[in-house]
Amino acid sequence: MTGPAWATATQGPPRRRARRLAEQWPMILVLALIWCLLWGSFAAGTVVAGLLLGALVVAVLPLPALGLNGAFRPWPATVLAARFLYDITTASFQVAWTALRPGPVPRGGVVAVELRPAPDVLFVMTAELSSLIPGSLVIEVDARAAVLYLHVLDLAASGGPEGVRAQTLHLEERVLRAFASHEDLQRAGLRPAAAEAGPGEGA
Amino acid sequence: MSVMGIAATVATVLIAAAAVLAIVRLERGPSMLDRTIAFDVLTSTIVGAVAVEAAWSRRTESIPILVVLSLVGFIGSVAIARFAAVEPESERRIRTREEVAAENAAEIAALEAELEAQRRARRRGSVPPRPDDADGEGGAV
Amino acid sequence: MNLDDPDIWVAVADVAAAVFLLLGAFLTFSAGVGVVRFPNLLARMHAVTKPQVLGLILMLVGVALRLRSWPAVTMLALVVVFQLLTSPVAAHMVGRAGLRTRKVSPDELEVDDYTDKAD
Numbered sequence: 001m002t003g004p005a006w007a008t009a010t011q012g013p014p015r016r017r018a019r020r021l022a023e024q025w026p027m028i029l030v031l032a033l034i035w036c037l038l039w040g041s042f043a044a045g046t047v048v049a050g051l052l053l054g055a056l057v058v059a060v061l062p063l064p065a066l067g068l069n070g071a072f073r074p075w076p077a078t079v080l081a082a083r084f085l086y087d088i089t090t091a092s093f094q095v096a097w098t099a100l101r102p103g104p105v106p107r108g109g110v111v112a113v114e115l116r117p118a119p120d121v122l123f124v125m126t127a128e129l130s131s132l133i134p135g136s137l138v139i140e141v142d143a144r145a146a147v148l149y150l151h152v153l154d155l156a157a158s159g160g161p162e163g164v165r166a167q168t169l170h171l172e173e174r175v176l177r178a179f180a181s182h183e184d185l186q187r188a189g190l191r192p193a194a195a196e197a198g199p200g201e202g203a
Numbered sequence: 204m205s206v207m208g209i210a211a212t213v214a215t216v217l218i219a220a221a222a223v224l225a226i227v228r229l230e231r232g233p234s235m236l237d238r239t240i241a242f243d244v245l246t247s248t249i250v251g252a253v254a255v256e257a258a259w260s261r262r263t264e265s266i267p268i269l270v271v272l273s274l275v276g277f278i279g280s281v282a283i284a285r286f287a288a289v290e291p292e293s294e295r296r297i298r299t300r301e302e303v304a305a306e307n308a309a310e311i312a313a314l315e316a317e318l319e320a321q322r323r324a325r326r327r328g329s330v331p332p333r334p335d336d337a338d339g340e341g342g343a344v
Numbered sequence: 345m346n347l348d349d350p351d352i353w354v355a356v357a358d359v360a361a362a363v364f365l366l367l368g369a370f371l372t373f374s375a376g377v378g379v380v381r382f383p384n385l386l387a388r389m390h391a392v393t394k395p396q397v398l399g400l401i402l403m404l405v406g407v408a409l410r411l412r413s414w415p416a417v418t419m420l421a422l423v424v425v426f427q428l429l430t431s432p433v434a435a436h437m438v439g440r441a442g443l444r445t446r447k448v449s450p451d452e453l454e455v456d457d458y459t460d461k462a463d
Contacts, residue, residue: 037421040415092394092399095374095391100374109456110386110457128429129432131393140443153382211362217366222376224376228379247399250423251368254403254407255403258407267419273426277430281433285441
């Protein structure tokens with residue numbers, strides 16, 4: 001894509017709008033899928049209506065392209081999902097226990113975590129997941145420096161600031177291993193530059 | 204009573220208790236953001252109540268309500284958060300008439316005290332030059 | 345017990361639905377307790393993001409197990425996805441607004457890298 005990212009986002013001449021429709025077809029598919037799920041049917045008419053509405057939304061309410069050039073690796077993604085389910089369950093019951101147990105509630109703290117350089121989409125994904133899972137909550141983001149400011153409810157239980165940093169970096173590593181492209185993995189230092197792509201890699 | 208009947212009853216009691224607690228926080232505040240959070244909990248207790256009812260009576264027509272509620276709660280929270288970021292300290296909550304009157308009286312008293320201090324200073328002839336006097340007229344005594 | 349009998353699976357699904365509903369309601373209740381008991385804005389937000397989201401998801405799974413009809417299940421799945429996507433965003437917005445307007449004083453925190461950086 002040439003030019004700044006916002007150039008495609010602004011209301012442009014019809015040619016630019018058509019290009020946006022061509023570029024953002026995955027978004028249209030997702031919107032059509034949501035439409036079908038809302039109606040609870042995949043009848044031909046519903047799918048067509050969903051696609052038309054999706055195209056309308058993308059054309060009329062423009063957003064800049066995400067610039068997705070990632071990969072999808074089934075096994076790391078499964079690990080990420082399984083670990084997510086386990087973590088959200090334990091985190092929820094931990095917070096529930098913290099709320100219900102007698103005695104004083106811990107004071108908590110704000111910890112800065114510096115993440116690896118990664119594409120914006122994966123950075124956002126890490127931030128969202130780290131809000132839901134370990135005992136932390138993203139309260140401020142410095143996207144340029146890739147720093148998350150996390151509030152931790154029970155610092156002692158999370159192993160202090162260092163423990164929180166280690167947990168969040170592990171989470172980011174799982175996200176990157178599941179979705180980052182080969183080059184992004186190298187840039188993040190998760191893979192030596194000379195390493196060959198292993199089996200099951202779809203770059 | 205069936206298993207589902209017992210579960211639905213207990214769940215309803217728990218959800219109602221959560222709603223009451225959320226309302227307590229809604230009342231206490233102290234800031235708009237605390238109330239947003241309380242409102243979020245309240246919304247999800249409503250979602251929970253509709254869900255329990257749907258499960259108990261096996262009705263499917265209330266499910267769209269859940270979709271709408273889950274989105275409306277989010278939009279509400281985000282809107283309030285954006286709005287609250289520039290929220291002045293004085294507008295944290297709606298004040299009673301007495302409090303407003305007391306605040307006005309305090310403000311007037313402070314203004315009068317300031318005027319009185321200036322008057323005294325002028326009488327002594329030591330008025331400091333005002334910083335907005337660009338041409339220096341006020342300072343040339 | 346005859347496992348080919350469809351009634352047994354109906355009963356199993358109903359009992360599982362009841363368990364999910366109860367767990368979800370319990371977590372929602374604990375979110376309510378947390379919102380009242382936790383000492384400051386940021387701590388309260390933990391109650392809103394974690395137990396409440398999982399509580400809601402568990403209750404919706406319970407409803408899905410009980411209704412057992414595809415249109416309802418797809419719609420419930422959609423609600424779950426929306427919850428997972430929106431709840432951290434909403435919490436982040438609220439937390440950021442709270443931090444920027446100093447709703448939480450640094451004295452209430454054990455560690456505060458954010459204020460330390462700003463100073």
